[in-house]
Amino acid sequence: MAKVPVQFTLNGSEKAEFVESGATLLDVLRDKIGDTSPKAGCRQGTCGSCSVIVDGELRLSCLTLAETCEGASIVTTAGLAEGGVLHPLQRAFMDAFATQCGFCTPGMIMAAKALLDRNPDPSRDEVVEAIAGNICRCTGYEPIIEAVLSAARSNSISAA
Amino acid sequence: MRRFAYLRPARLEEALAAAAEPETAWLAGGTNLVELMKRGVARPARLVDLAGLEDLATITPLAAGGLSIGAAVRNADLARHPVILRDAPILAEAVLSAAAPQIRNRATTAGNLLQAPRCAGFLDPGAACNRRAAGSGCAARGGDGRDAAVLGATEACIAVHPSDLAVPLVALDARLRVAGRDGERTIALGTLYGADGASTLPPGELVRAVLLPAEAAGFAGHARYLKLRERTSFAFALVSAAAALRIAGGRIVAARVALGGVAPRPWRPAEAEAVLAGAVPTDALFRAAADAALAAARPIAENGFKIELARRVLVRALTLALRGTPARVPALAASPFAPAGEGARHG
Ligand SMILES: Cc1cc2nc3c(=O)[nH]c(=O)nc-3n(C[C@H](O)[C@H](O)[C@H](O)COP(=O)(O)OP(=O)(O)OC[C@H]3O[C@@H](n4cnc5c(N)ncnc54)[C@H](O)[C@@H]3O)c2cc1C
Ligand code: SF4
Numbered sequence: 001m002a003k004v005p006v007q008f009t010l011n012g013s014e015k016a017e018f019v020e021s022g023a024t025l026l027d028v029l030r031d032k033i034g035d036t037s038p039k040a041g042c043r044q045g046t047c048g049s050c051s052v053i054v055d056g057e058l059r060l061s062c063l064t065l066a067e068t069c070e071g072a073s074i075v076t077t078a079g080l081a082e083g084g085v086l087h088p089l090q091r092a093f094m095d096a097f098a099t100q101c102g103f104c105t106p107g108m109i110m111a112a113k114a115l116l117d118r119n120p121d122p123s124r125d126e127v128v129e130a131i132a133g134n135i136c137r138c139t140g141y142e143p144i145i146e147a148v149l150s151a152a153r154s155n156s157i158s159a160a
Numbered sequence: 161m162r163r164f165a166y167l168r169p170a171r172l173e174e175a176l177a178a179a180a181e182p183e184t185a186w187l188a189g190g191t192n193l194v195e196l197m198k199r200g201v202a203r204p205a206r207l208v209d210l211a212g213l214e215d216l217a218t219i220t221p222l223a224a225g226g227l228s229i230g231a232a233v234r235n236a237d238l239a240r241h242p243v244i245l246r247d248a249p250i251l252a253e254a255v256l257s258a259a260a261p262q263i264r265n266r267a268t269t270a271g272n273l274l275q276a277p278r279c280a281g282f283l284d285p286g287a288a289c290n291r292r293a294a295g296s297g298c299a300a301r302g303g304d305g306r307d308a309a310v311l312g313a314t315e316a317c318i319a320v321h322p323s324d325l326a327v328p329l330v331a332l333d334a335r336l337r338v339a340g341r342d343g344e345r346t347i348a349l350g351t352l353y354g355a356d357g358a359s360t361l362p363p364g365e366l367v368r369a370v371l372l373p374a375e376a377a378g379f380a381g382h383a384r385y386l387k388l389r390e391r392t393s394f395a396f397a398l399v400s401a402a403a404a405l406r407i408a409g410g411r412i413v414a415a416r417v418a419l420g421g422v423a424p425r426p427w428r429p430a431e432a433e434a435v436l437a438g439a440v441p442t443d444a445l446f447r448a449a450a451d452a453a454l455a456a457a458r459p460i461a462e463n464g465f466k467i468e469l470a471r472r473v474l475v476r477a478l479t480l481a482l483r484g485t486p487a488r489v490p491a492l493a494a495s496p497f498a499p500a501g502e503g504a505r506h507g
Binding site: 004020021022024043044045046048051057058059060063064065067068111114129130132133134 | 161162163164165166168187190191194195197198207209211259260261262263265266393394
């Protein structure tokens with residue numbers, strides 16, 4: 001069976017790739033396009049490190065077949081900084097020491113972004129729920145929760 | 161992964177025609193199927209994606225009362241749909257107790273009901289597994305039994321059904337609208353599962369919708385799903401219970417009960433419902449109902465603890481149901497309900 005063409009936008013730029021039947025979105029992002037911000041952790045949906053935003057919705061790229069992404073609009077953590085200026089969530093993760101080994105960070109930031117895009121002023125419980133599918137083995141989660149809440153606060157200050 | 165042809169039909173007839181070919185699988189959210197394909201446990205030659213069939217993704221009222229929940233409605237959409245929150249908030253509670261946001265964003269109604277067992281033997285193509293290859297044996301026999309059933313296990317297979325959503329749906333007498341090339345039929349959700357929990361749907365047939373009967377809404381004010389697991393989120397049920405009561409004049413007019421994590425199928429203990437029906441609700445009554453529900457339970461290896469756990473979870477679910485459905489369904493077991501007072505009660 002021949003390779004299959006797939007086109008989508010990644011962080012605002014058009015991509016057209018020929019993918020193997022069965023390739024996941026994670027494979028294509030990392031190995032074909034070279035965006036290594038989504039991490040290959042468990043590859044079974046249990047760790048959340050491969051999370052990306054597809055058409056505005058948080059998804060696991062490891063369980064998403066690339067062929068199903070035709071025409072989709074995909075956002076990864078690599079696309080968040082603008083003109084060398086970090087996204088408020090990236091800043092907040094640094095400021096709150098919400099990163100140690102860093103492996104879960106891009107997935108966490110995607111989960112947090114999906115939350116804040118929908119709910120700019122979340123409660124602590126809502127933050128906890130939003131990152132429930134993202135496993136972190138280093139921080140104990142508290143600094144991550146703090147970072148998301150502080151990014152939400154700084155967003156609402158800058159929007160005011 | 162075996163190579164496959166990928167189709168995304170826009171019309172039901174096209175989809176049914178495509179699925180008439182051998183070795184075809186329906187692809188819904190893919191959160192279960194793609195993992196099984198990666199492991200080599202599922203090896204379809206063709207995938208028919210349901211994403212192009214728009215009427216599968218809607219929730220609509222039925223002419224005779226009740227609701228039709230499209231097979232491809234995403235779990236996340238089900239859990240926040242205003243009509244579900246009004247008429248069957250227990251479904252939202254069950255869905256929100258399952259998996260994680262990124263999975264619920266993709267996972268669908270029918271995909272959830274038809275997910276494969278999480279049994280290690282089933283997931284390892286090298287292991288003996290009667291569910292995967294009839295007659296090959298059962299790798300889970302001889303294990304510690306943690307994931308094994310205590311009710312309804314068969315000689316061939318002891319794995320429990322992993323779905324949360326199926327538990328309250330079975331309790332509420334949900335039916336399925338099933339389409340095939342020869343037309344459509346309606347079946348009770350309970351009959352979707354064979355004795356060992358495997359799907360009884362013939363190849364090529366499609367679940368179009370889950371039908372919730374009009375009576376279900378009568379339980380909305382007193383219906384709870386309680387799930388016990390080894391951490392407060394993102395884990396399958398060790399045991400779970402759906403308890404739905406209709407109360408009038410201080411009595412239980414009708415009771416619907418189902419258990420999860422204990423049997424190869426979502427388990428509906430009619431004995432427990434009979435104990436509850438017509439009675440005045442008390443702790444003793446709830447304990448008697450739970451005893452009746454678990455009377456036939458038998459441990460496998462070291463899982464005897466599940467029997468007592470299931471009893472207690474059912475008593476607790478009944479107690480919470482009696483207290484009344486809260487206005488805000490808890491997203492996490494650990495998160496607080498809406499503060500008592502104004503608007504704290506459902507409906
Ligand atoms: C890490 C993780 C944790 C999870 N935790 C939980 C949990 O706690 N509780 C829980 O209940 N679930 C849990 N799940 C399972 C998850 O809910 C299921 O994977 C999901 O519901 C499957 O839905 P889907 O639409 O992705 O199905 P798919 O993976 O697309 O399909 C699953 C099966 O259903 C068939 N199918 C799908 N739609 C139809 C249809 N309309 N007609 C006929 N056949 C159909 C497919 O062919 C396939 O055999 C978890 C999953 C993961 C990965
Ligand atoms: S319990 Fe069932 S699913 Fe698990 S290995 Fe045995 S036969 Fe297979």
